[in-house]
Amino acid sequence: MKHLLSTTALVACGLAAAAPQAHAQSADRKWGISGYVSTLQYRGDLGRGYLNTKNNIYGGGLTLSRYLSKGLDINLSANQSVLRYPSDGVGFTPSGNRFDANISSFGLGFKLKLNNGWAIKEDAVVQPYILLQPGYSYIYTHRSDNFSTVNQNSNYGSFDAQGALGLTFRITPGFSLFAQAGQHVLFSDDARLDGVAGIGGDGFFNKYDQYLQFSAGFTANLGSTPDTDGDGVNDNKDKCPGTPSGVKVDANGCPLDTDGDGVADYQDKCPDVKGLAALQGCPDADGDGVADNDDKCPNTPAGIRVDASGCPLDADNDGVADNLDKCPNTPAGVKVDANGCPLDRDGDGVPDYQDRCPDRAGPASNKGCPEIKAEDKKVLNEATKYINFDFNKATLKPSSYPKLQQMVKILNDYPDYSMSIAGHTDSKGADNFNLGLSYERANTARTYLLSKGIAADRIEARGYGETHPIATNDTEAGRALNRRVDFDPYLTGETNAAEVKYGPAPTITEIKAAGKPVPTRANKVVPKKASMKRKAPMKRK
Incomplete structure (x- = not known):
């Protein structure tokens, strides 16, 4: 057993x-x-x-x-x-x-x-x-x-x-x-x-x-030792087991690398010259990330950003390379100086493309334009007190001329400004009559300024009738204040000053451009709807 x-x-x-x-x-x-x-x-x-x-x-x-x-x-x-x-x-x-x-x-x-x-x-x-x-x-x-x-x-x-x-x-x-x-x-x-x-x-x-x-x-x-990638080297000895089919390998099963730069020949665009893996085995002498055989600026200094051609980058496309550009984010189409900064002809710190007055210095707060002096502002603010018309007419009184002449001088001193003239009346009389009278008086003041050489596109006149009183219409003193013509300067190209103050109303120029008649006292008068009582005889204004 x-x-x-x-x-x-x-x-x-x-x-x-x-x-x-x-x-x-x-x-x-x-x-x-x-x-x-x-x-x-x-x-x-x-x-x-x-x-x-x-x-x-x-x-x-x-x-x-x-x-x-x-x-x-x-x-x-x-x-x-x-x-x-x-x-x-x-x-x-x-x-x-x-x-x-x-x-x-x-x-x-x-x-x-x-x-x-x-x-x-x-x-x-x-x-x-x-x-x-x-x-x-x-x-x-x-x-x-x-x-x-x-x-x-x-x-x-x-x-x-x-x-x-x-x-x-x-x-x-x-x-x-x-x-x-x-x-x-x-x-x-x-x-x-x-x-x-x-x-x-x-x-x-x-x-x-x-x-x-x-x-x-x-x-x-x-057990058999496979050769998964079919390169002739068994997997247990193959240090590069995923080699693509048909690629020549060394004794370790790794793809040949003739120049020894770590990039296999079958992936190396420059197989006989040592290069960088990031550049598919090609050299980059200036270290800008663009292979020498593709580099149009092969001697770019170190550290400078380059474009796809290997030349210094010009991100804002202003013609000045970023490494020399002190203003690298200039908007497209803006003219620049040798430093890549927008031109500033008047040297006021506001570049020409943002400067409403590129040839006259002014603060950025005023869009690069000269500010009107305090004494000139005072003249304009007080003008409405001194511009007077004959009663119920649009005829300027002679006492108005000195003040108008001062405004001519101001407009000549500040060529970047335009003038808004807005006529107003009190509430006496019919609406259409008052509207026509306000337009006529504003236009009379405009005509005077034009006669002194001020360009027509710098003077805008419009009428608001009785719609914007500055005092009560229940007293004579209040009505006297409401009968006025305002003179407001504004930078040419900006919103009309009268429109900012009182809201939109067509200017005389706009009315004529539209082929419509400018409101006058002779136009048909539409009675006010606010009262059904018979209106007292109209007093002269």
Whole structure:
């Protein structure tokens, strides 16, 4: 029977491998065959021989392993070993017993690998693991009794469970060494590893015979090594496994790089001259980011931004490169000086393209135009008091001329300004009559200014009739104030000053341009709708 068990164990070894399991298998090499030597140490009914290395007896086994994932391998194992106690095989225990056991064990193991990528790198040199292996053992035991001089033989089978810790030492992708320590427990009510049944005492570790197995060996990993990119270099040696088809490679499987600039020849536009990866392997002598063969300004100083042609950038397209441009954000079309700044002919700090008066200095608050002096403003503000007309007429009184002449001088002194003339009346009389009278008086003042050489496009006249009183119309004094002509200067091109003050009303020029008659007192008068009473005879204004 002993011979049969030994033979069976050897056959099993040809299919599998014992304790060490799948060592260093990988996704490329999924199968592994391990061979090892082992020694056993007893603990059971007759005593405890753990960690007693005196006269160790060695055995061995094989393992067939299969890679499942980065963290798990599975294996079939077979082991043939001899265990004896006492370990010298000569003496007896205090109870007068000794035994020799021939153990053939078989197991299906699950190896939990710590080199799973998150704990330790999968290709680490040292790879810890945990083995959990249920199995079955055939045991042939010879026990001797010193007191009765009895020799007793027994053989039986028992379920076997092993838990082990081990280290794999990766030598190459296809070869590794390992060392492992495991605890075996034989689960059988009449387990007689030592030839004695059930005299060990109470408790789990006293009820079942046990032994430690220390193993060391090697693993050969099997499986073809692919050449995924088909470049003639196997993946396990290929340092550039994703090389495109047809690209020439070196002994490491990497694309050729003739000029040694780090850019493979098949991607290098300048394969014979060292260059930059960012420029597809071409040089950039001035370091502006444009390859020399595309650079129209190859000697641009360092640090200067350039355009696609390699020339200094002119972001605002004003003809002055950014590195020389002190005003790099000039709007398109604006004329600039040698520094790239907008022209300012009058030197008032307001560039010509924003300056309403580019040839006369003025503050930015007045759009670059000269401000009217305080004394001239006073003349204009008081003009309405001194411009008088004959009663109920649009005829200027001679007393008005000196003040009008002052306004002529002001307009000549400030050629960038225009004048708004707005006529007003009190509420006496019909609306249309008052509107016509206000237009006629404004136009009379305008005509005088035109006669003194003021350009027609600088004088705007309009009438508001009785719509904008500045005092009550219930008293004569109030009505006298409401009968007035206002003179307001404004920068030519800006909104008419009268329109800003009183709202829109057509100017005489606009009315004529539209082909309509200018309102006059002779136009048909539409009675006011505010009162149905008969109106008193109109007093002269």
